[in-house]
Amino acid sequence: MSLTIQNVVFACPGNTPESYDRGARPVANFYAELLGLEIIREDWFIVGLPDDPSVLRLGIGDGPIDYQPPGWPAGAQQMHLDIAVPSFVRPAGAELLQDNGEWQVYADPIGHPFCLYEEPTDRARIRRIVIDCPDPQTLAAFYSALLDRPERELDTPSRVVLAGTPGLAFQRSTSPAPGWPDPAYPQQVHLDLFTTDVPAARAHAIDVGARPLQTSGPYHHVYADPAGHPFCI
Numbered sequence: 001m002s003l004t005i006q007n008v009v010f011a012c013p014g015n016t017p018e019s020y021d022r023g024a025r026p027v028a029n030f031y032a033e034l035l036g037l038e039i040i041r042e043d044w045f046i047v048g049l050p051d052d053p054s055v056l057r058l059g060i061g062d063g064p065i066d067y068q069p070p071g072w073p074a075g076a077q078q079m080h081l082d083i084a085v086p087s088f089v090r091p092a093g094a095e096l097l098q099d100n101g102e103w104q105v106y107a108d109p110i111g112h113p114f115c116l117y118e119e120p121t122d123r124a125r126i127r128r129i130v131i132d133c134p135d136p137q138t139l140a141a142f143y144s145a146l147l148d149r150p151e152r153e154l155d156t157p158s159r160v161v162l163a164g165t166p167g168l169a170f171q172r173s174t175s176p177a178p179g180w181p182d183p184a185y186p187q188q189v190h191l192d193l194f195t196t197d198v199p200a201a202r203a204h205a206i207d208v209g210a211r212p213l214q215t216s217g218p219y220h221h222v223y224a225d226p227a228g229h230p231f232c233i
Contacts (some may be wrong), residue, residue: 001195001196001197001200001201001204002148002195002196003146003147003148003193003194003195003201003204003205003233004147004193004194004195005056005129005147005166005191005192005193005194006057006192006193006194007046007056007057007058007059007191007192008056008057008058008059008079008081008129008189008190008191008192009058009059009060009062009189009190009191009192009232010027010058010059010060010061010062010108010110010112010188010189011062011063011064011067011188011189012024012027012060012061012062012063012067012110013063013064013065013066013067013110014061014063014064014065014067015063015064015065017043019065020044020045020061020063023061023067023110024045024060024061025045026093026109026110027045027060027061027108027109027110027112028045028047028058028060028061030091030092030093030094030108030109031047031058031060031108032047033091033092034083034091034094034124035047035083035123035124035125035126036123036124037049037055037058038050040057044059044061045059045060045061046058046059046060047059047060054165056126056166059192062190064181067110069107069110069111069112069188070111070112070113070188071111072097072105072107072111072113073175074175075175076175076176076177076178076179076188077131077132077133077134077173077175077176077177077178077227077228077229078112078113078132078175078178078188078189079129079130079131079132079188079189079190079191079229080112080113080114080115080129080130080189081114081115081126081128081129081130082103082114082115082117082126082127082128082129082130082167082169083114083115083116083117083124083125083126083127084116084117084118084119084121084124084125084127085116085117085118085119085121085124086118086119086120086121086122086123087118088104088116088118090106091106093108093109094106094107094108094109095107097113102117102118103115103116103117104116112188112189115130126166127166127167128161128166128167128168128169129166129167129168129169129191130169130170130171131143131168131169131170131171131227131229132171132172132173132175132227133170133171133172133173133227133229134172134173134174134227135172135227136156136157136158136159136160136170136171136172137155137157137160137170138226139160139170139225139226139227140152140155140160140162140168140170142208142209142210142225142226143162143168143170143225144162145208145209146193146204146205146208146210146225147162147164147168147193149162149163149164149168151163151164153167154169157172158171158172159171159172177227177228177229178228178229178230179228180213180222180224180228180230181213190229190230190231190232191231191232192220192231192232193231193232193233195233198221198233201233202215202221202233205223205233206223209225209226210223210224210225210226210231211223211224211226213230220232220233221233
C-alpha cells in the first residue's frame with residue numbers, strides 16, 4: 001500500500017455545476033497558462049497534462065458557495081505552491097502581495113497566495129507544496145510517515161522540507177488552524193491522496209496520527225492532519 005499526491009485542490013465559490021463553472025474556470029485558466037498545462041477535465045476542473053500523469057495536477061472548484069479568499073498573510077493556516085520560473089514576470093491576472101527579492105508572493109485571481117522563485121528552468125514548474133503549521137518538525141514527521149518520505153532536504157524548527165517531487169515544505173505559522181468545515185476557518189487548499197488499497201490507506205492514516213472528518217462518502221474519505229489541514233484519500 002502506498003499513498004501519493006494526486007491533486008492539489010483549490011477552493012472556489014460554487015455549489016452547483018453552473019456556479020462552479022463561473023467561480024472555477026478563471027482560476028483553472030490562470031494556472032493552465034502560468035504552468036503551461038491544460039484543462040483536462042471540466043465537470044470538476046482538473047489542470048494537468050493528459051499524457052503525463054507524473055505532472056502534479058491541480059483541482060479547481062471545491063466550494064463552498066460562500067467561499068472567502070485567504071487574505072494572506074491574515075486568516076487561517078494554509079497551503080500554497082512554490083513555483084520556479086526562469087525570470088520574474090508578473091503573471092497575467094495575479095496580484096503582487098510581497099516582493100522579497102529572492103522570491104515574490106502573488107495572489108491568484110481568487111486570492112490563493114503562491115510564491116515565485118527564479119531558477120534555471122525552461123518554464124514555470126511547481127517545486128514545493130508549502131503547509132503552514134505551529135510545529136513544522138512535528139507535522140513533517142506525520143507526512144513523512146503518511147507518504148513514506150523519510151529524506152529531509154532541510155530540517156529546522158521554523159521550516160522543514162521533505163525530499164520528493166514535488167517537495168513538501170512545512171513552515172511555522174501562528175495563524176489559526178483551518179477547522180474544516182467551519183466557514184469561519186475554512187480550508188482553501190487541500191491534498192487529494194491516491195492509493196490502490198483504500199481500506200489499508202485509511203488504517204495507515206489513522207495509525208500515523210490523522211483524524212477522520214468524513215468517512216462515509218462513496219468516492220473519497222476526508223481526514224485532518226495533526227495541525228488541522230484536511231486531506232482526502
